[in-house]
Amino acid sequence: MNQPASAYFIEERHDPNETHTLAVLVQNEPGVLARVIGLFSGRGYNIESLTVSETEAQKHLSRITIVTTGTPMVIQQIKHQLDRMIPVYQVVDMTQTKRSIERELAMVKVRGQGEHRVEALRLADAFRARVIDATTESFVFEITGNTDKINQFIDLMRPLGLVEVSRTGVAAIGRGPEGM
Amino acid sequence: MSDKSHDPNQMTGAAMIVRALIDHGVTDIFGYPGGAVLPIYDEIFQQSEVQHILVRHEQGAGHAAEGYARSTGKPGVALVTSGPGATNMVTPLTDALMDSIPLVCISGQVPTHLIGNDAFQECDTVGITRPCTKHNWLVRDVNDLAKVLHEAFYVATTGRPGPVLVDVPKDVQFATGTYHPPRKSDVHRSYAPRVKGDATQIRKAVSLLAGAKRPVIYSGGGVINSGPEATKLLRELVEVTGFPITSTLMGLGAYPASGKNWLGMLGMHGTYEANMTMHDCDVMLCVGARFDDRITGRVDAFSPNSKKIHIDIDPSSINKNIRVDVPIIGDCGNILGDILQVFKAEAKKPDIKTWWQQIAQWRARNSLYYKKSNDVILPQHAIQSLFELTRGKDTYITTEVGQHQMWAAQFYGFEEPHRWMTSGGLGTMGYGLPAAIGVQVAHPDSLVIDIAGDASVQMTMQEMSTAVQYELPIKIFILNNQYMGMVRQWQQLLHGNRLSHSYSEALPDFVKLAEAYGGVGLQVTKPADLEGAIKEMISVKRPVLFDCRVAALENCFPMIPSGKAHNEMLLPEQANDEATAKAFAGGKALV
Ligand SMILES: Cc1ncc(C[n+]2csc(CCOP(=O)(O)OP(=O)(O)O)c2C)c(N)n1
Ligand SMILES: [Mg+2]
Numbered sequence: 001m002n003q004p005a006s007a008y009f010i011e012e013r014h015d016p017n018e019t020h021t022l023a024v025l026v027q028n029e030p031g032v033l034a035r036v037i038g039l040f041s042g043r044g045y046n047i048e049s050l051t052v053s054e055t056e057a058q059k060h061l062s063r064i065t066i067v068t069t070g071t072p073m074v075i076q077q078i079k080h081q082l083d084r085m086i087p088v089y090q091v092v093d094m095t096q097t098k099r100s101i102e103r104e105l106a107m108v109k110v111r112g113q114g115e116h117r118v119e120a121l122r123l124a125d126a127f128r129a130r131v132i133d134a135t136t137e138s139f140v141f142e143i144t145g146n147t148d149k150i151n152q153f154i155d156l157m158r159p160l161g162l163v164e165v166s167r168t169g170v171a172a173i174g175r176g177p178e179g180m
Numbered sequence: 181m182s183d184k185s186h187d188p189n190q191m192t193g194a195a196m197i198v199r200a201l202i203d204h205g206v207t208d209i210f211g212y213p214g215g216a217v218l219p220i221y222d223e224i225f226q227q228s229e230v231q232h233i234l235v236r237h238e239q240g241a242g243h244a245a246e247g248y249a250r251s252t253g254k255p256g257v258a259l260v261t262s263g264p265g266a267t268n269m270v271t272p273l274t275d276a277l278m279d280s281i282p283l284v285c286i287s288g289q290v291p292t293h294l295i296g297n298d299a300f301q302e303c304d305t306v307g308i309t310r311p312c313t314k315h316n317w318l319v320r321d322v323n324d325l326a327k328v329l330h331e332a333f334y335v336a337t338t339g340r341p342g343p344v345l346v347d348v349p350k351d352v353q354f355a356t357g358t359y360h361p362p363r364k365s366d367v368h369r370s371y372a373p374r375v376k377g378d379a380t381q382i383r384k385a386v387s388l389l390a391g392a393k394r395p396v397i398y399s400g401g402g403v404i405n406s407g408p409e410a411t412k413l414l415r416e417l418v419e420v421t422g423f424p425i426t427s428t429l430m431g432l433g434a435y436p437a438s439g440k441n442w443l444g445m446l447g448m449h450g451t452y453e454a455n456m457t458m459h460d461c462d463v464m465l466c467v468g469a470r471f472d473d474r475i476t477g478r479v480d481a482f483s484p485n486s487k488k489i490h491i492d493i494d495p496s497s498i499n500k501n502i503r504v505d506v507p508i509i510g511d512c513g514n515i516l517g518d519i520l521q522v523f524k525a526e527a528k529k530p531d532i533k534t535w536w537q538q539i540a541q542w543r544a545r546n547s548l549y550y551k552k553s554n555d556v557i558l559p560q561h562a563i564q565s566l567f568e569l570t571r572g573k574d575t576y577i578t579t580e581v582g583q584h585q586m587w588a589a590q591f592y593g594f595e596e597p598h599r600w601m602t603s604g605g606l607g608t609m610g611y612g613l614p615a616a617i618g619v620q621v622a623h624p625d626s627l628v629i630d631i632a633g634d635a636s637v638q639m640t641m642q643e644m645s646t647a648v649q650y651e652l653p654i655k656i657f658i659l660n661n662q663y664m665g666m667v668r669q670w671q672q673l674l675h676g677n678r679l680s681h682s683y684s685e686a687l688p689d690f691v692k693l694a695e696a697y698g699g700v701g702l703q704v705t706k707p708a709d710l711e712g713a714i715k716e717m718i719s720v721k722r723p724v725l726f727d728c729r730v731a732a733l734e735n736c737f738p739m740i741p742s743g744k745a746h747n748e749m750l751l752p753e754q755a756n757d758e759a760t761a762k763a764f765a766g767g768k769a770l771v
Contacts, residue, residue: 027370030318035310042311073499080496086315086335089370 015071019048020095021102021172022079023180027087028054028062035085036064045070045078049104049147051169061089067147067170092180094172102172106150111138112161120160127153138163189360193322194219194353197286200329202229203361206257208248208621209233210241214261216288216301219353233621233650236642238265240614242272243640246281247618250601251576253407255282255336256618262288263301266347267308271608274312276343278605279430280405282336283343285313291351292320305347314342320349322357330366339373340494341405373493377508377515384506385465385489386519390527392463394535395423398446401430401604402468402492403512404597410513411597414467415439417520422529424539426454428469429589430604437593443539444548447475448740449586452547452749453539455738458483459746460538466490468512471501472605481745491515547738548590549752557707559584559659559730563591563631566657569714574626576619578602580612580636583665583736588631610639613656617643620652627655627718634660634684644697647723655717655724658690661732669735674742694725703727 026032049067082091094100110120129143210233213221224232235241238260245256266287276283290299306318315335317328332344403410411434418441425435426443444451464486476482488504498507550560578601579585594600603611612630620628667682691701700720704713717724737752
């Protein structure tokens with residue numbers, strides 16, 4: 001491989017990328033989200049989806065769900081880097097536990113008339129999407145499911161007059177009686 | 181008035197800051213005043229327990245605090261004003277983060293009601309310093325201040341040490357609230373660094389060590405950070421196992437350079453024997469080091485046939501660059517103690533005679549060789565003389581960054597930890613002079629020498645004024661090659677000898693400069709005069725700028741060319757033009 005002359009050892013890595021969903025329990029204090037996001041941008045990690053909300057108000061705990069991609073070594077790094085931040089209580093790799101459920105909510109606006117409109121409604125029904133707003137020439141659908149299902153629904157709506165989409169990002173939780 | 185006024189714990193935020201410093205045993209701080217910290221300066225004025233050293237630039241305060249911390253094992257403290265005061269701290273904070281130095285920086289901030297308004301000397305200090313601190317805080321309520329200050333000291337000094345910053349708006353400094361002394365509940369419950377190593381991993385490590393035929397111990401700054409016990413245990417482990425030991429730049433002094441198992445430093449400018457031992461070993465014990473890219477060379481060719489044990493307090497250091505076989509997370513001292521105990525009980529010293537014979541052959545290559553001259557001072561010779569003449573004295577060495585730094589690491593023998601302060605991870609030119617000030621403040625009667633370069637030393641030269649003011653007799657030993665030597669070396673090796681902007685044009689007269697500051701200037705140009713001049717420098721009890729004119733074009737060898745492995749080192753005697761061209765022709769061929 002031709003390398004540019006450099007003071008650094010430039011290397012290419014060929015490990016395949018994996019997608020992981022991480023649940024991060026943090027102290028809800030000013031700047032905590034900026035810390036987490038700064039870690040990802042500063043170290044060149046990917047964020048595919050990020051969801052955050054306070055989950056235990058009394059204890060000032062927030063839960064951040066991050067979907068990220070990287071080689072297994074990078075995913076490991078991400079978990080360690082998150083874990084060593086001072087306000088981070090716990091990092092759980094929901095993908096690794098294999099016993100987790102992931103959901104996302106999307107609101108999908110579709111504009112059209114006649115046959116397109118009927119077709120959009122029919123598909124929405126098949127995907128268990130609800131109509132939450134309607135005019136004579138448009139619908140807003142609410143759909144919940146995993147990321148694949150939502151992507152698929154949006155793809156189907158595209159030729160039928162897709163106007164815009166608003167998505168919440170992924171939330172994840174483990175199956176069974178135990179907490180994280 | 182309520183009876184709260186008689187409560188001794190009722191005080192202003194500014195008073196709390198000084199009180200917290202005292203409660204944490206801080207006796208010296210480094211700082212620079214400004215509008216947003218005047219209430220704190222007012223408190224400093226009215227007490228005598230904490231001595232304040234006034235620097236000439238906030239970067240100097242940060243590096244001085246680093247030097248203080250590294251030479252004592254205690255946290256260094258810096259105090260700066262808002263805006264430019266805080267932004268001038270970014271370099272030392274980053275430097276301390278890279279080298280795991282405990283630093284507590286207190287910065288003033290504009291009053292809370294002005295935050296976000298682009299007020300005079302406002303900047304988003306916590307935003308700017310978030311990626312260059314271990315943690316930072318903006319305190320909006322005076323009643324949170326005591327807790328935050330105590331937590332700051334705790335976070336800076338425990339686990340993997342590092343810099344922290346507490347940003348205190350001016351109104352919070354003026355406001356009155358309740359102070360409390362340090363207590364356990366001040367710390368985030370989410371912060372609990374692991375100290376003790378896992379027992380099964382320790383057993384695995386011992387069985388690898390006991391079965392090793394070609395072992396090596398590779399130690400780093402973590403051993404020094406862990407404290408004197410870790411150093412003692414590391415030395416004992418070397419003794420008990422009989423293993424060869426090398427160290428990173430940051431780890432020098434943990435094992436004595438005069439010790440019989442010492443291989444010298446490893447890495448890009450490490451010795452041939454250290455790098456070859458790393459490359460060919462079958463078991464590697466890495467203690468408190470992080471497989472940094474200056475150490476490993478080409479990652480996929482790094483020590484290809486060894487089982488690797490890695491002791492580190494920071495889990496994120498494990499498997500970051502190099503995949504290891506037995507990671508042990510925890511404090512080096514603690515884990516070394518456990519390893520020793522198990523080793524002594526269950527294993528015996530492996531027979532590694534043939535391995536030592538092999539190492540002796542590598543050593544015989546004499547990779548630090550250089551040709552002395554009677555006409556011109558060789559920089560290596562200058563360091564060797566400095567070492568010989570300060571040997572046995574109570575000496576601390578700091579450095580700037582460049583060739584002189586690598587020569588100092590190669591030719592100055594460190595016998596004890598905490599004696600060697602250098603900017604390793606960040607490579608900050610301008611570190612050494614203010615760091616020497618910090619060291620001298622902590623050790624007023626010791627000999628403190630900054631081994632400097634002519635370019636680096638100009639980056640923080642203004643701190644000579646600080647040294648003169650506080651009568652700190654630091655010695656700035658400049659290896660003056662009239663070049664940014666390290667930059668020139670790379671340009672010669674990798675950029676077709678096009679010496680773009682690496683010549684030190686218009687150098688000041690360092691002797692006159694020293695005198696202008698009220699210090700002492702010395703200059704030496706001939707090898708014959710070197711010894712006498714160094715002796716004079718040592719005997720002068722005032723700050724000295726020592727202009728040591730050295731061979732201008734000398735380069736630093738041995739060297740692992742970029743993109744090469746440990747066993748592809750370029751040795752000094754081979755470093756003629758042709759061999760150099762070949763060695764560096766892995767990638768884009770040299771022009
Ligand atoms: C603040 C900073 N800027 C730039 C560099 C890049 N750099 C590394 S070494 C060097 C030259 C140092 O020259 P000098 O201090 O004279 O030391 P020498 O290599 O000649 O011994 C430079 C510019 C750096 N390390 N730090
Ligand atoms: Mg120079």
